[in-house]
Amino acid sequence: xxxxxxxxxxxxxxxxxxxxxxxxxxITYDFFIVGGGGGGVQAYGGGGGAGGVHYxxxxxxxxxxxxxxxxxxxxxxxxTGGAGNSGxxxxxxxxxxxxxxxxxxxxxxxxxxxxKGGGGAETRHKNGRAAPDPLGGSGGGGGCFHTAPTSGGAGxxxxxPGSGAPSQSCGPSRFRSGSGGGACTxxxxxxxxxxxxxxxxxxxxxxxxxxxxxxxxxxxxxxCLNGRGDGGNPADPTANQGGGxxxxxxxxxxxxxxRFPTSCKPGCLAVTPGCNSILTAGxxxxxxxxxxxxxxxx
Numbered sequence: 093x094x095x096x097x098x099x100x101x102x103x104x105x106x107x108x109x110x111x112x113x114x115x116x117x118x119i120t121y122d123f124f125i126v127g128g129g130g131g132g133v134q135a136y137g138g139g140g141g142a143g144g145v146h147y148x149x150x151x152x153x154x155x156x157x158x159x160x161x162x163x164x165x166x167x168x169x170x171x172t173g174g175a176g177n178s179g180x181x182x183x184x185x186x187x188x189x190x191x192x193x194x195x196x197x198x199x200x201x202x203x204x205x206x207x208k209g210g211g212g213a214e215t216r217h218k219n220g221r222a223a224p225d226p227l228g229g230s231g232g233g234g235g236c237f238h239t240a241p242t243s244g245g246a247g248x249x250x251x252x253p254g255s256g257a258p259s260q261s262c263g264p265s266r267f268r269s270g271s272g273g274g275a276c277t278x279x280x281x282x283x284x285x286x287x288x289x290x291x292x293x294x295x296x297x298x299x300x301x302x303x304x305x306x307x308x309x310x311x312x313x314x315x316c317l318n319g320r321g322d323g324g325n326p327a328d329p330t331a332n333q334g335g336g337x338x339x340x341x342x343x344x345x346x347x348x349x350x351r352f353p354t355s356c357k358p359g360c361l362a363v364t365p366g367c368n369s370i371l372t373a374g375x376x377x378x379x380x381x382x383x384x385x386x387x388x389x390x
Contacts, residue, residue: 093332095324100209110262116162117358121350122149123157124204124297124304126334127250128171128192129231130210132308138233138242138244139279139289140336140343141210141272142319143171143192144250144315149297149317149351154237159357160277161357166350166387173329173343174212184361186217189232189337191224195330210255210343211245211266220245220254220270221354231253232274233310236266236282244270244279251289251305254286255279268312272336274319275305282310289319292335297349298380299373308336310341332382348381362388 127143159166171193178187192209200273203288208228211221222245231245234256239385244254252273257342260266260283268282274290281287291309296302306319308329318338320330329344337343354377361377363370364385371378379387 093179107156110364116156116160118160118354119352119356120156120158120170120282120288121352123147123197124149124295124349125195125197125205125207125226126304126346127195127207127209127229128173129190129308129329129336130212130344131176131189131343132337132338132339132341133176133187133189133213133215136216136267136269136308136311137235137339138175138213138254138269139271139338140229140246140247141211141223141232141254141295142251142274142290142292142302142305142307143334143343144207144210144248144334145275145293145305145334145346146205146207146250147295149295152219152321157198159390167192168386169196169199169382169384170348170381171195171209173337174209175343176337176340176342178340185219186218189213191221192229193341195348197348198348206273207250210251213272217242218347219243219256220299222246223248224253229305230275230307230336231281233270233272234273236269238266242270244273247273249274252278254307255281255287257282260284269310270306271310279307286317287313288317297351298371298378302333304333306335308338308341313341345382348349350379352375360390364388
């Protein structure tokens with residue numbers, strides 16, 4: 093049976109047969125897709141850029157996706173976080189952290205939706221890495237540099253730029269590096285400025301509010317400026333929320349959510365592998381993917 097087109101997001105009703113009936117049915121999914129966060133760099137290095145965040149849930153101008161269960165399993169890919177790097181404290185050798193990986197909903201179908209990760213940070217004297225482009229997230233932070241400025245990496249369409257640090261030759265703030273950009277805001281410069289990481293996107297798609305796509309902080313930046321607003325360990329972004337790594341920390345893996353009215357739920361719905369889950373949020377069913385897997389209907 094052919095795949096149907098996209099319909100407006102936030103619809104309260106599915107299409108086709110009711111959940112009580114057997115056989116194929118059409119389901120309209122709202123999606124929330126987060127790519128992997130970029131890694132951070134130790135030794136006066138920057139923070140990682142957040143993974144891209146793209147969604148139809150509570151986004152009136154973005155359409156959800158409608159598929160018939162007769163079209164078979166839905167394949168989902170979840171991007172991993174970029175590796176951190178413990179680069180040297182000086183010199184001019186690049187020591188970039190890894191970029192975040194790509195998340196994909198409805199993979200290998202005509203309605204595939206791709207969201208790439210965030211850019212990795214760089215060490216002292218080096219500019220942050222740009223986010224993977226196109227369809228990527230936020231740029232990574234640049235390291236500190238006493239005699240010349242550094243810059244953050246450019247953000248892509250689902251993120252914002254990272255920051256660098258201006259030239260500065262004295263005072264403790266000369267060791268304050270740039271931070272990673274976030275889903276909603278760019279990072280601010282290091283040096284004499286605070287160096288705050290970019291803020292993420294808050295969503296309650298799974299029934300509880302979480303902050304997705306937060307930037308990672310650079311060396312010398314206050315922990316409370318990590319883009320999550322929670323004062324947590326800057327080197328450990330929250331798991332599966334696509335945050336950039338702080339200092340030498342790895343970026344967080346991404347996540348993919350598919351949400352639809354429970355009235356449309358097939359009786360044999362399942363997600364694989366077992367670490368993915370089926371949740372309930374109000375009158376909706378939410379499929380949460382923390383690793384790559386599939387939705388099946390039989």
